[in-house]
Amino acid sequence: MALVAEAPLAAAVTAGGAPIVRITALRKAYGSNEVLKGIDLEVQRGEVIAIIGKSGSGKSTLLRCINGLEVFQEGSLTVDGKPLLHESAMAMRELRQHVGMIFQSFNLFPHLSVGKNVMLAPTLVKKRSSLEAASQARKLLTRVGLEQKFDAMPDQLSGGQQQRVAIARALAMEPAVLLCDEITSALDPELVGEVLRVVESLADEGMTLLMVTHEMSFARKVSDRVIFMHQGRVHEMGPPAELFGNPQTPELKQFLSSLHD
Amino acid sequence: MVEFSLWDILRNLLLALRWTVVLSLIAFVGGGVVGGLLLFLRLSGGRVAERLIGLYVQLFQGTPLLMQLFLAYFGIALFGIEVSAWTAASVALTLYTSAFLTEIWRGCVAAIPKGQWEASGSLALSFGEQMRHVILPQATRIAIAPTVGFLVQVIKGTALASVIGFVELTKAGSMISNATFKPFVVFSCVALLYFALCFPVSLYAKNLERKIHGARR
Numbered sequence: 019m020a021l022v023a024e025a026p027l028a029a030a031v032t033a034g035g036a037p038i039v040r041i042t043a044l045r046k047a048y049g050s051n052e053v054l055k056g057i058d059l060e061v062q063r064g065e066v067i068a069i070i071g072k073s074g075s076g077k078s079t080l081l082r083c084i085n086g087l088e089v090f091q092e093g094s095l096t097v098d099g100k101p102l103l104h105e106s107a108m109a110m111r112e113l114r115q116h117v118g119m120i121f122q123s124f125n126l127f128p129h130l131s132v133g134k135n136v137m138l139a140p141t142l143v144k145k146r147s148s149l150e151a152a153s154q155a156r157k158l159l160t161r162v163g164l165e166q167k168f169d170a171m172p173d174q175l176s177g178g179q180q181q182r183v184a185i186a187r188a189l190a191m192e193p194a195v196l197l198c199d200e201i202t203s204a205l206d207p208e209l210v211g212e213v214l215r216v217v218e219s220l221a222d223e224g225m226t227l228l229m230v231t232h233e234m235s236f237a238r239k240v241s242d243r244v245i246f247m248h249q250g251r252v253h254e255m256g257p258p259a260e261l262f263g264n265p266q267t268p269e270l271k272q273f274l275s276s277l278h279d
Numbered sequence: 280m281v282e283f284s285l286w287d288i289l290r291n292l293l294l295a296l297r298w299t300v301v302l303s304l305i306a307f308v309g310g311g312v313v314g315g316l317l318l319f320l321r322l323s324g325g326r327v328a329e330r331l332i333g334l335y336v337q338l339f340q341g342t343p344l345l346m347q348l349f350l351a352y353f354g355i356a357l358f359g360i361e362v363s364a365w366t367a368a369s370v371a372l373t374l375y376t377s378a379f380l381t382e383i384w385r386g387c388v389a390a391i392p393k394g395q396w397e398a399s400g401s402l403a404l405s406f407g408e409q410m411r412h413v414i415l416p417q418a419t420r421i422a423i424a425p426t427v428g429f430l431v432q433v434i435k436g437t438a439l440a441s442v443i444g445f446v447e448l449t450k451a452g453s454m455i456s457n458a459t460f461k462p463f464v465v466f467s468c469v470a471l472l473y474f475a476l477c478f479p480v481s482l483y484a485k486n487l488e489r490k491i492h493g494a495r496r
Contacts, residue, residue: 085401107405114403125398129416138412139402184398191402 036099038063038195038226039084044093046079053079054090055250061195066227068237068258071247072273077230080247081197084228085117086110098194115143118193122200124180126172126187132159133168136187143191151190158186162216178209185216196220198229234277238262246270283459292468295451300476302437302447305369307430310376317381322388323406332381339378345439347371352443368440376433383429387422388414424488431477431484438473448472 039061046054053076069077082088095102103109136155140146162182202210238258246254265271321332351371355362399413441450452469456462
């Protein structure tokens with residue numbers, strides 16, 4: 019993994035695996051406002067990528083393109099070798115089974131208990147029996163430290179607990195890639211740690227992670243590669259030590275120094 | 280000359296009240312079914328369906344129910360189809376109710392945060408599954424109070440069916456008033472009966488609203 023930054027392609031070849039996510043010349047505009055201006059990115063299996071940048075730099079949009087929440091106009095995107103096709107509901111359904119997503123605002127289903135939140139997609143999409151799904155949900159809730167909350171309703175939980183349920187819910191679909199869109203930004207500061215610990219354990223277990231984050235120390239500690247986005251482009255990319263320790267472009271330098279104010 | 284007691288008047292009005300209730304139920308059930316179908320088409324059918332149904336809603340909301348009843352009664356007859364007052368009133372009230380209900384319900388679905396669609400979509404749920412398991416259960420909670428509230432409008436709206444000769448409470452009232460020459464007594468009774476029908480319903484709606492707001496804090 020340490021090799022990735024210097025030579026991502028070579029690493030892929032030596033690892034013998036095709037990239038799990040491949041983005042080529044991706045462009046996306048809202049009307050005349052172009053937010054992604056040609057993104058090329060390859061993500062290897064098991065890689066942990068942190069995407070940083072100012073708000074409006076297109077980092078969330080890029081993440082949301084990967085599971086089809088945003089429609090892009092040009093370029094191509096494949097997950098596990100399968101291209102993303104917006105027009106085909108079948109293909110989207112297939113793709114989304116491989117790509118999990120966790121949101122800034124948790125988005126738990128408020129009318130369902132914690133356990134049901136986790137069980138819903140596996141029973142509907144993967145046609146698991148509710149017994150099977152329930153035992154899987156219990157396992158996942160244990161993993162995020164919430165085994166005793168199975169029957170609780172989401173509004174009885176703290177923000178940090180809700181976000182951990184959201185992680186368990188995403189994991190229930192056994193995704194190959196997990197997208198995290200500023201998942202600690204809506205949390206009280208004292209609750210950030212519990213969520214990040216769960217994400218870190220996922221990273222340690224080899225989950226492929228793409229996360230948009232403002233937690234720089236976390237990005238530095240956990241990620242294999244950091245991507246700095248600026249004005250809809252990948253402006254700088256490399257291993258965290260290099261990117262944070264020795265930023266090359268004035269934009270990144272400015273961004274990093276603005277964080278320390 | 281025959282004397283009519285208050286009981287005679289009330290008894291005959293009560294008999295006619297049945298038809299007001301039946302007509303309200305037809306309008307509400309029929310309107311609910313059609314309104315539900317329109318809602319589904321509107322949400323899943325793309326821009327053309329959305330436009331057409333929007334026009335439908337505007338048409339029924341923008342013209343008096345009285346005109347709709349006239350058109351249903353005399354308009355369908357123009358095509359050589361014999362329509363009874365029953366059929367015409369049922370059709371007109373069903374369409375009228377469906378237009379309002381589909382609009383009320385659309386608002387309730389739109390009130391569900393976008394994040395619920397995104398989260399359920401990201402979990403690979405299909406549109407139908409999203410609707411059935413995530414969106415509608417939440418939208419229904421919001422919809423109950425305004426829907427029941429609208430039922431009151433429908434009950435009062437059935438009074439207009441009297442103009443096409445449908446003998447419900449209002450029509451019976453004017454017939455009895457013509458026979459007894461006691462319009463004030465008769466129409467007071469008619470008003471009281473409408474109130475007796477509508478008041479519990481709106482009370483129920485208010486109750487539901489309080490309950491749901493209580494649950495959401």
